Amino acid sequence: MNANPKPVGYDVERVWRDFPILARQVHGKPLVFLDSAASSQRPASVIAAVSDYERLHHANVHRGVHQLSQEATQMFEHARGRVREFVNATSTREVIFTRGTTESINLVAQSYARPRLHRGDEILLTALEHHANIVPWQLVAEQTGAVIKAVPMDQRGVIDVANVAAHMNERTRIVACAHVSNALGTVLPVREITRLAHARGAVVLIDGAQAVPHQRVDLKALDCDFYAFSAHKMYGPTGIGALIGRESLLEAMPPWQGGGDMILTVSFEKTTFNVLPFKFEAGTPNISGAIGMAAAIDYIDSIGIDRIHAHEQRLLALATEKLTQVPGLKIIGTAPDKAAVISFTIDGIHPHDLGTILDAEGVAVRTGHHCAMPVMEFFNVPATARASFACYSRESDIDALVGALGKAREVFG
């Protein structure tokens, strides 16, 4: 445990108390929430920020001259600024609000890739992608005749940089990969992958949904072309997220959806489009969502993302150690560099049965294929159970999980 000392002054009980939902009971047992990788909970400050906006400031943005519209616009654009700061993007012109990671990736696939790809061009993915970073590319491949290739992983769930290089060639146009695998926890070498892709003239999209809540993301240092993430995995609301794109690429891309807010002038003959980022934000946006997202960033900053990272890494090491001692338990995904996500199976107990038994004990884990069916296929399992940790996770949560697994063993004899 020396490798992962307790972060100095990290008061997890206090953090835990910031999240009202964690105090509730499930089936008469205290809730033990270990499904933050699917969607994290929200602190009171985020709930209050959304509620405060709805009660006091709501009006449509970028439209009215009246006071409320100005307040809403100011708060919405302030949120954009907070998102930029959070991932160290170059400019707010590069920060596009979307419904989340999935919509961000679809936007790039349809607006960037579709007009540019030709028959035989290659889109390079990895074997551990979430369906959200596979299916949009399959759609665009079907539309353009482009070909999808996937870099395989090894038995630990590691994507080797040399292997990525070996899968690139002069037809590689786009490289799209996760920053952190949702199913396995693997942290991918995205900086090296970006460098390799750029050396080949390919454009890089990174699915950062599972990275932003757990570690510092510095897009200036990373230098990728597109970075996608969602608020609801980082203590913010659902239905809001961002696409950060390189300004020169965004400028050259056609709008994805048409409507209000994304135009400058409209006549029946000709429409001129608005400037970045509004060109990609047709219609009234999710204003309260963006404000909630900014409040979530404020919350993360109030603790410190590096301290959250250290806290979660300590829990990951502890949980790995304790789970390894559970008879018949096998951890799926053993990369040396992992986020605080543990996928596992138990001999003789189907993950779906495990999920039900754990739930009866108040322990919420994800069971299933985690929207990563190719990953399940690779490890030859129909599904896994997955425990994932967040800033509010406690050591006692791990003990509750281990206890509930013992209960499952009892039921199944």
Added chain:
Amino acid sequence: MDLKDLYRDVILDHNKTPRLFGRLDPADSSADGHNPLCGDRLHITVRLDGDRIADLRFEGKGCAISVASASLMCEAVKGKQRSEITHLFNEIHEVLTHHDAPIPDDLGKLAALSGVREFPVRVKCASLCWHTLNAALEHRAEPVKTE
């Protein structure tokens, strides 16, 4: 919500030692069932004697509820007429989906599945085999999906 009511001894027994497990070859009809949410997969082969199921087998992988339900179903329908099977299907469907539906006497061992109705997300696990059997009896080519 009582786990003991879901994982009754009969269920655990049929999960551990499924009856009529395997594949008939040759068979008069077969069908695949798939529950994409949890990855359950079933393959059912049937040998018919007129309107009667002379013999059948199932194989596949799934959770305890889906395996036990398929095993119990195969035992229950073997040798039965189509009309009797439809009757059983309707009864088990009613029991699985209605919280307070009475449990008919003629369900026999299938009644052990009644605990599933307290766990709504697991109802599909128990019903997959029945939909798959229906598909086999109707000679449907498309795999049955519960999503």
